[in-house]
Amino acid sequence: MNGNLTDSAARAGLAAFYRDTLLNDVMPFWLRHGLDREHGGILTCLDRNGSVIDTDKSVWFQGRAAWMFATLARAGGFQPPSEASSKSSTVPAIHAFDGGWKPPARADFLTASRSCIEFLRAHCAAPDGKLYFTVTREGRPLRMRRYVYSECFAAIGYAALRRATGDEAWGALSRAAYESFLRHSFEPGLIAPKVSPETRPMKALAPLMMTLVTAQDLREDFGDVTARGRTMTEWAGWAVQEIARDFVKPDLRAVMEVVGPAGEVIDHFEGRLLNPGHAIEAAWFILREAKARGRDEWMRLGLDMLRWMWERGWDREHGGLLYFTDVHGKPVQEYWHPMKFWWPHNEAIIATLMAHLLTGEDVYAEMHRQVHDWAHRHFPDPAHGEWFGYLDRQGRPTTELKGSMWKGPFHLPREQLLCWRMLEQAG
């Protein structure tokens, strides 16, 4: 499929593959089946053919989808805008998909993004401002969780819609959401830890990754503004340094998910647990920062993280990326550990392509070929489009579910968009 990435025609062909699959398969699936034309926002719990199997709404996905839709509205590659007003938040029936094929227009994406954002703003915050994790279709509260990733996804959703529409009203909401994320995540005592901090103090990779990628996205949208007294560049740099100092273990050739306060490896199930797809996602966030800032040592860091965690996660027997492994090769307690989930493959497709385009090294092109080919052999649904989410170790789908509270228009279309644009820019 992607052949020789050093050949310009092959790169253009691969760029077209990502773009076309994104615009003609994946996003139409969500525009057609996911948008809630009655209550606004997006429904992500969809069966194989796109029918809704749970009407509850993920708050993560109101922000993530708003970001994806608004970012695509700026990405070009569309048909001319349809007659649908880009000012209305009432999502029109997706006329194009039922008969003769017509790709969605820019206005369809803007309208969809606005619908998600307006649902998010109207229905997804608790009285104290903290965002829920799930709400009903109508927007009544269901579940609040301790952590605050809903806030990161809201921040990028608001920011992308502001940029796509020029409507500054969304800007303040975006920055407030990121501030709320930072405050809850790093001001001690606001999120009750699961494990007693007196007995076993721990810190996790995930909030640092979210700090980094959200700062990067907001910097692109707003310029280098400040939040809680630091610029976006300072937040991003701080997160990279924390990850490098405490989570990346050159002696173990591994990236930890949780460590002690000074980066100690915690020799228990939870501390030994590696999540290769997650760490590979962190690797490309760091490569992106290295490129933006011209920092060679961060480039080396991101490349090391990618290679080490590929070694840890690539299944030499059946191909694909294992979900969890143990840093010392011991058995893992989480019983779904050998399954192949869709999103680690999206993240690895991005990271390997980025690494290759940044370095020109063949090793990353070969890794990219491997994961791209394995993923496209196993995940896409030939009958109804989009990807299955969950395969067994051998690569067979274990469910026909197309979306859930965890799977919606994010990792896959983000991968397709980024890879399309990276290849296009590489020329």
Added chain:
Amino acid sequence: MNGNLTDSAARAGLAAFYRDTLLNDVMPFWLRHGLDREHGGILTCLDRNGSVIDTDKSVWFQGRAAWMFATLARAGGFQPPSEASSKSSTVPAIHAFDGGWKPPARADFLTASRSCIEFLRAHCAAPDGKLYFTVTREGRPLRMRRYVYSECFAAIGYAALRRATGDEAWGALSRAAYESFLRHSFEPGLIAPKVSPETRPMKALAPLMMTLVTAQDLREDFGDVTARGRTMTEWAGWAVQEIARDFVKPDLRAVMEVVGPAGEVIDHFEGRLLNPGHAIEAAWFILREAKARGRDEWMRLGLDMLRWMWERGWDREHGGLLYFTDVHGKPVQEYWHPMKFWWPHNEAIIATLMAHLLTGEDVYAEMHRQVHDWAHRHFPDPAHGEWFGYLDRQGRPTTELKGSMWKGPFHLPREQLLCWRMLEQAG
């Protein structure tokens, strides 16, 4: 293996199989590898060969193992007591297992039970008396959870040790633990619900099952004492009636895991989720109550639950019991749903045998043969004894882990003990 259960010699052979595997394989594995000879209590996070891979301790398993050990100490079938004092809580090195084989003696079980109970009492309660979910090897607090199943397992552990030793000191602790479970579970507001009770009030099968089985066990140990103003028999009967009225759906031929306040089926992922092994466990709790009280309508209820949930869970393609299914046959969100876990098979082995012995009907003998044979073809570890815990849908172990925070000496040895005794009593 179990041939024709209507033949007395076959029943005796099967009884011997369960007894011998229990006393010569499963319990020696835990006595030898699990007991913490330094700090007391039991370690359950064991690798395939029994080596400890996580020293953190499950509070559930301090109570569960104490119950199992003390119950076995009363069950007979042992070598004469060894010289080890049954009064000491210092666990002796298990001399018998390293060279020539010698089955554990009654005193070994009593000592082990006392060690778990003393660790539980000394280290596993928060200052307010609520029990933790996990503690360190030394007994420092790690994790508190909202729900209160640690209390049920503590209640049966204390009660069994009291009965095996005649030491009344454990009796009060047992009854206090059950009272704490009942108070937290059924006094509104003490356990914060995950899902907003204003938006979607729900109730779950699990606390009713735990109410029932714990009341049954305590009634056997104490007689029909009271807790929170009801006798054990009243608590058990109330739980059976709640399950029958609100969770068992004859029109759907299904037992729900969560329902609305009046038993409404909640048409969302969580509400549609069936856990066949769990419901089959509930079925034999109800059969046991039906037999104890001579209640024919509960007998029919338990038999219906067993047959319906067998239909829902038995994998016609690969054999074994699926972990989760959807009441309307829709895809399930929990991604490990098609795996085969050890414990549903233990519960189904008990339930089918009990159903056959109570009714004499061939259909249950045939179900018992099916699940017994499938389980024994796939779960036992021929190299190091005990069972693997997690198989893929095809029946291959996905991990070599022999124990974890979830798997220890409970479902498997309880099954072996109950089946041995039921067959023995059937003669």
